[in-house]
Amino acid sequence: MSQKQEEENPAEETGEEKQDTQEKGILPERAEEAKLKAKYPSLGQKPGGSDFLMKRLQKGQKYFDSGDYNMAKAKMKNKQLPSAGPDKNLVTGDHIPTPQDLPQRKSSLVTSKLAG
Amino acid sequence: MFPKFSLRSMFYGAGGGNDIQWCFSQVKGAIDDDVAEADIISTVEFNHSGELLATGDKGGRVVIFQQEQENKIQSHSRGEYNVYSTFQSHEPEFDYLKSLEIEEKINKIRWLPQKNAAQFLLSTNDKTIKLWKISERDKRPEGYNLKEEDGRYRDPTTVTTLRVPVFRPMDLMVEASPRRIFANAHTYHINSISINSDYETYLSADDLRINLWHLEITDRSFNIVDIKPANMEELTEVITAAEFHPNSCNTFVYSSSKGTIRLCDMRASALCDRHSKLFEEPEDPSNRSFFSEIISSISDVKFSHSGRYMMTRDYLSVKIWDLNMENRPVETYQVHEYLRSKLCSLYENDCIFDKFECCWNGSDSVVMTGSYNNFFRMFDRNTKRDITLEASRENNKPRTVLKPRKVCASGKRKKDEISVDSLDFNKKILHTAWHPKENIIAVATTNNLYIFQDKVN
Numbered sequence: 354m355s356q357k358q359e360e361e362n363p364a365e366e367t368g369e370e371k372q373d374t375q376e377k378g379i380l381p382e383r384a385e386e387a388k389l390k391a392k393y394p395s396l397g398q399k400p401g402g403s404d405f406l407m408k409r410l411q412k413g414q415k416y417f418d419s420g421d422y423n424m425a426k427a428k429m430k431n432k433q434l435p436s437a438g439p440d441k442n443l444v445t446g447d448h449i450p451t452p453q454d455l456p457q458r459k460s461s462l463v464t465s466k467l468a469g
Numbered sequence: 470m471f472p473k474f475s476l477r478s479m480f481y482g483a484g485g486g487n488d489i490q491w492c493f494s495q496v497k498g499a500i501d502d503d504v505a506e507a508d509i510i511s512t513v514e515f516n517h518s519g520e521l522l523a524t525g526d527k528g529g530r531v532v533i534f535q536q537e538q539e540n541k542i543q544s545h546s547r548g549e550y551n552v553y554s555t556f557q558s559h560e561p562e563f564d565y566l567k568s569l570e571i572e573e574k575i576n577k578i579r580w581l582p583q584k585n586a587a588q589f590l591l592s593t594n595d596k597t598i599k600l601w602k603i604s605e606r607d608k609r610p611e612g613y614n615l616k617e618e619d620g621r622y623r624d625p626t627t628v629t630t631l632r633v634p635v636f637r638p639m640d641l642m643v644e645a646s647p648r649r650i651f652a653n654a655h656t657y658h659i660n661s662i663s664i665n666s667d668y669e670t671y672l673s674a675d676d677l678r679i680n681l682w683h684l685e686i687t688d689r690s691f692n693i694v695d696i697k698p699a700n701m702e703e704l705t706e707v708i709t710a711a712e713f714h715p716n717s718c719n720t721f722v723y724s725s726s727k728g729t730i731r732l733c734d735m736r737a738s739a740l741c742d743r744h745s746k747l748f749e750e751p752e753d754p755s756n757r758s759f760f761s762e763i764i765s766s767i768s769d770v771k772f773s774h775s776g777r778y779m780m781t782r783d784y785l786s787v788k789i790w791d792l793n794m795e796n797r798p799v800e801t802y803q804v805h806e807y808l809r810s811k812l813c814s815l816y817e818n819d820c821i822f823d824k825f826e827c828c829w830n831g832s833d834s835v836v837m838t839g840s841y842n843n844f845f846r847m848f849d850r851n852t853k854r855d856i857t858l859e860a861s862r863e864n865n866k867p868r869t870v871l872k873p874r875k876v877c878a879s880g881k882r883k884k885d886e887i888s889v890d891s892l893d894f895n896k897k898i899l900h901t902a903w904h905p906k907e908n909i910i911a912v913a914t915t916n917n918l919y920i921f922q923d924k925v926n
Binding site for chain 2: 381463
C-alpha cells in the first residue's frame with residue numbers, strides 16, 4: 354500500500370524536497386529521507402523489513418566451511434584462491450574464506466584497565 | 470537579595486531533582502585515546518544496596534567496585550568506589566556447527582539481592598548466562614600437623630606432637646567463582662536478563678524468544694515468549710529488551726523494534742505469546758518517513774522502583790508509561806531532538822542503531838540517559854526541568870560542580886554552546902546507572918567509568 358504511494362511520487366519528490374528543506378522545522382525527517390534516497394536510490398522501501406532484521410539476527414556469522422574450502426582448493430589446483438582483499442574482517446559474497454582470512458580469536462588474559 | 474534557592478537555579482540552570490548540584494567524584498580506566506576493543510564498557514549496574522558497582526566489557530571481563538565505608542569525621546563526600554574484584558566472566562567461543570563466532574562481550578549484569586555473606590550476580594554474553602559467587606576470605610587455617618606452611622608435606626617421622634590448626638587473619642581476598650552456567654537455550658542473541666521478585670527465577674530474552682529459568686536448574690528452561698514467524702520472510706519485528714515487574718512475580722514486559730511494549734502475565738498461560746497489555750503510542754501517518762520505524766525501536770525498558778510506571782528509550786526520546794494506560798505515554802522527554810535533522814548521516818554511519826539505556830533514581834523522581842559527545846541527560850519528573858552534563862576528564866577535580874552543557878541546534882551559537890555539527894558521535898554514553906538510595910551516578914563513556922555525586926554540604 355505504502356509502497357505504491359512511494360512509486361507514484363518520485364517525480365513529485367524533488368518538488369517536495371525543496372518544499373521540505375524550506376519547511377525543515379516541520380518535516381526535518383522527510384528532508385533527511387530525501388537526502389538518503391538521493392544518495393542511495395536503490396534503497397528498499399521498508400527499512401524495518403525482514404532484510405534488515407535478518408542481518409541483525411545473523412550478527413557474528415563467519416562463513417568458513419571446510420567442505421567448500423577443500424572443494425575449491427581441489428578445483429583450482431594451480432590458481433590461487435581469491436584473497437579477502439584489504440579488509441580482512443569482511444568476508445562475504447562469492448569469496449570462499451580461508452583459515453587465514455578469519456580474524457584471530459583473541460582471549461582477554463589481560464586485566465581490565467578499569468581495575469588498574 | 471535573592472533567596473539562595475533561586476540564585477542557585479539561575480546559575481546552574483535546570484536542576485535534576487531539588488536542584489541537585491552534580492560533582493565529579495572519580496574516573497576509572499585508561500587515559501589514552503587509543504581504545505582497545507576489549508576495554509569498551511558494555512554494561513554498568515549497582516547492586517541492591519548500592520555498595521557494589523559492577524561493570525562488564527567487550528573483552529568478557531567483569532570489574533566490581535566497592536564503596537568505602539564513610540569516614541564519619543571527614544564527611545565531605547560519600548565513600549569512594551575502589552576495585553573489589555575482577556574476573557573473566559566469558560571467553561570467546563566458536564560454534565563450529567553454525568560457523569558462528571560467539572562474542573565474549575558482557576551484554577548485561579544483574580545482581581541478586583544479598584542472602585548471606587557472599588554476593589551473587591548474573592552476567593550474560595550473546596548465548597550463555599552465568600551465575601557468579603563473589604565471596605570474601607579474610608582468615609586462613611594455620612598450623613597443620615602434616616603440612617608445612619608452604620604446603621609441602623612434612624616427613625611423617627618428624628611429626629612428634631599433635632596440634633590443632635587455628636584460623637588466623639589474612640589479607641582480604643575476594644574470590645569469584647562461577648556457580649551455574651545456563652547455556653544452550655538461545656538461538657539468537659541475548660539482549661536482556663531480569664531477576665524475578667521471587668528471587669528464585671529469572672528471564673533471559675533474545676531477539677525472538679524469552680526463556681524462564683530457575684536459578685538452581687541449568688539443564689532446562691521454559692520458553693515463555695516466542696515471536697519467531699513460521700516463515701522467516703514474514704519477520705517484521707524483534708524483541709529488544711525485557712524485564713520482570715519489581716513486585717509482581719507473574720508480570721513482565723518486553724519491548725520491540727517497532728516501538729511497542731507488551732506486558733505479559735504468566736498466570737494466563739504457559740506461553741505468553743498473547744500479551745495482557747500492549748503499549749503503543751499512535752503515530753501520525755503524515756509524519757511517517759523512512760526513519761520512523763528505526764528511531765521508534767526501543768533500546769531499553771525499565772520499571773520504576775514503585776512498579777507503577779515503566780520507562781522506554783528510543784533513539785530520540787525517553788517515555789514514561791503508566792501501566793494503567795496503554796494508548797500513550799504519560800510523559801515524553803526529548804533527549805537530543807536536534808538529531809532529527811541529521812538522520813541521514815546518522816543512518817550512514819550506523820549511529821541511528823545505537824542502543825542507549827536509561828535509568829531511574831531511587832525515588833523515581835528523576836530519570837537519566839546518555840547521548841553523544843559524552844553528554845548525558847537528566848529529566849526531573851516533578852519540576853519538568855532537564856539538564857545536560859558532560860563526562861570529561863576536564864572536570865576532574867573532586868567536588869567541582871559540573872557545568873550544564875547546551876547544544877545549539879541551529880542559528881546563532883551562544884558562547885559555551887556547542888553546535889550539532891561539532892558533536893563527537895564516537896563518544897557515546899550508552900550505559901548509566903543510579904545508586905538505589907543516594908544521589909551517586911555511574912556513567913560509562915567508551916572505555917572510562919565516571920562516578921558523580923551530589924554536593925554534600
